[in-house]
Amino acid sequence: MARVSQEHLDARRRQILDGAARCFARNGFHATSMQDVLSEAGLSAGAVYRYFRGKDEIIAAIATEAFAGIRGAFEEASRTTPPPTPDVLIAAVLRLFLEEQIEGADRQAFARLIIQVWTETLRNERLAQTLAEGYNGMRVVWAELVTAYRESGILAADVPADHVARTLIAVVQGFIAQQALFGDVAVDVLEDGLRGLMSMCVDPVRRS
Incomplete structure (x- = not known):
């Protein structure tokens, strides 16, 4: 045979x-x-x-694969000098997974699938572990990117790298939630919004 x-x-x-x-x-x-x-x-x-x-193993495999792909994209970016700024980097990765791989109206369905995976972790211990491992892996990658930003002189704020990492992950999660709930949320909107926030100049005296 x-x-x-x-x-x-x-x-x-x-x-x-x-x-x-x-x-x-x-x-x-x-x-x-x-x-x-x-x-x-x-x-x-x-x-x-x-x-x-069964379905549990399939959904765990889908989640693991998604995290691996996203993490790989961010890790590759971290090797660039200087690395792409968060607005450019996050937009590029989202376009890869929501636009280049998913056709038109199916983007909202794909985002809803991601939300389903999140909620399924409340009852599925194995999937919860998979999600936790993926999330923690993303925190590590983003913390490395924050370090690269500092070494390149493009990030001055003395904020713990993990705090920045968690915040940027939350931005992506929020975008996916908007896509799932409302649909027709263009990646360009997120990219422009992040770029606008990054352009703010805050007077240290006013902050204190």
């Missing part, structure tokens, strides 16, 4: 994850059955269960 190549296995796994993501985004996590996933992916039960034992 011919041996199945790793490329074939990876393609099948991708097919399952993409099909499941479409189902979850369209119908919600709990309203989607494994039969729905099988139909959407166009695969047999045996083919799907070879990779995942």
